[in-house]
Amino acid sequence: MARRKKxxxxxxxxxxxxxEPGTIVQYFKDDATAFNAEKKDVIEGKGVLNNRLSExxxxxxTQIGVPNHFIKRLNMREQLxxxxxxxxxxxxxRNYAAGSMxxxxxxxxxxxxxxxxxxxxxxxxxxxxxxxxEEYIIAFGWASQQDxxxxxxxxxxxxDFMSGTMYGVGIKLIDFKIEFGxxxxxxxxxxxxxxxxxxxSCRLWDIETGQKxxxxxxxxxxxxxxxxxxxxxxxxxxxxxxV
Ligand code: C5P
Numbered sequence: 336m337a338r339r340k341k342x343x344x345x346x347x348x349x350x351x352x353x354x355e356p357g358t359i360v361q362y363f364k365d366d367a368t369a370f371n372a373e374k375k376d377v378i379e380g381k382g383v384l385n386n387r388l389s390e391x392x393x394x395x396x397t398q399i400g401v402p403n404h405f406i407k408r409l410n411m412r413e414q415l416x417x418x419x420x421x422x423x424x425x426x427x428x429r430n431y432a433a434g435s436m437x438x439x440x441x442x443x444x445x446x447x448x449x450x451x452x453x454x455x456x457x458x459x460x461x462x463x464x465x466x467x468x469e470e471y472i473i474a475f476g477w478a479s480q481q482d483x484x485x486x487x488x489x490x491x492x493x494x495d496f497m498s499g500t501m502y503g504v505g506i507k508l509i510d511f512k513i514e515f516g517x518x519x520x521x522x523x524x525x526x527x528x529x530x531x532x533x534x535x536s537c538r539l540w541d542i543e544t545g546q547k548x549x550x551x552x553x554x555x556x557x558x559x560x561x562x563x564x565x566x567x568x569x570x571x572x573x574x575x576x577x578v
Contacts, residue, residue, distance in 0.1 A: 346372060347385070347535060357518075359418045360409065361531075363389075369554040371463050376553065383411050384564040384574075385533035390414060391573045392532035395500060401492050403528035404516060419516025419529045423477050425456040425464055426486055428494045429510040433538050434551075435466075436510075445509075445545070453490050458514075485526050486515055493528065501539060504570035506548060509538035534564050 339351040339360060346368045351360040363382035368375050386408065393405035404416040429452045432442040436454075455472060456464040472478050478486065490513060498508045513536070516529035530536075534549040541548060547555075548563040568574040 347382075348531065353415060353418070357418050358406065359416050360413050361416050362413050363531075367535075367550070367553050367560060369550065371460060374554070378553070378560045380561050381535075381564065384561065384568055385531060385535060386412055386414060387573050388533045388564070388568055388571070389531040391568075391571055392497065392500075393528070395496055396493060396528060396532075399492065399496050401489055401496070401528060402525065404518075404530075416529070417516075417518055417527065419518050419527055421458075421529060422482070422486070422515045422517065422526070423458040424467075424472065424486075425458055425512050425514060426490050427454050427456065427510060427512045428452070428490050429454070430494070430498060431507070431509045433509045445540070451491060451494050453487050482526060489515070489526070489528065493532075497532070497537070500571070502542070505542045506567065506570065507540045507542050509540055511537035534567055539567060 341349060341351055342359065343350040347364055347366055349362040349364065351362065353359045363386040365377050365379055365382045366375065367378045367381060390405065390408045393403045396403045397405070404419055406415040406417060408414045429436055429448055431448060432440070432446040433444045436442065437444045455467055455469065457467045457477070458464060469483055472483060473480055493513060494508070497511060501508045511532070513528055513532060514530035515526050518525050518527055537549055538551060539548040540546065547557055548567050550560070552558055552563045553560045565574065
């Protein structure tokens with residue numbers, strides 16, 4: 336393939352200029368990081384699994400009418416996506432208490448929340464992605480009130496789709512993080528789901544056993560991360576059962 340210009344390298348992905356204007360090639364690395372990159376490792380094959388899983392989830396969103404950046408998978412590690420101007424927020428939806436929420440509020444991990452809760456972190460590695468209220472987001476101009484209304488509505492639809500899909504294969508969706516981007520369509524500006532949706536950015540627990548099948552396996556040294564992600568992919572039919 337012809338040489339492509341690297342646009343950005345993040346912790347788990349590299350973005351290259353795409354073949355057409357307005358497109359980007361998103362490459363999934365094997366690198367795993369946690370605690371704002373204080374813990375690092377290379378998990379061979381993780382990028383391949385996440386490329387497949389993000390394709391699966393984004394295609395599902397397209398089917399239910401949630402606009403997203405995915406165009407097509409190019410190969411084992413790369414997918415073609417729409418170029419979008421990323422809104423500098425991590426949008427987190429929680430169904431059960433876990434992670435930073437469980438810690439901050441002293442709630443036992445796994446406690447069902449009264450309803451799905453949407454929260455926002457300001458994307459800034461140097462600051463450790465601090466939790467921010469909607470008021471900050473609007474006051475600082477990171478997104479408008481209309482954007483935030485759209486983001487919350489879309490995040491809850493993504494949650495419904497993801498929860499139902501995972502429940503169907505015996506997995507509880509505890510929480511997840513998504514990101515949004517802006518694309519220009521003629522005179523219109525539209526928000527779409529961007530980045531990735533994979534077990535790197537979700538918490539997924541087996542309904543029967545409570546076994547963790549997500550990046551907490553790496554964060555908490557609970558076993559082999561690839562085995563966990565492969566199990567998720569296999570249950571979703573993303574990989575043939577003999578892989
Ligand atoms: O750590 P915390 O409990 O706030 O994480 C909530 C959810 O967001 C988890 O599923 C986690 O994997 C995801 N997350 C992420 N990237 C971050 C922070 C959190 O994907 N930088």
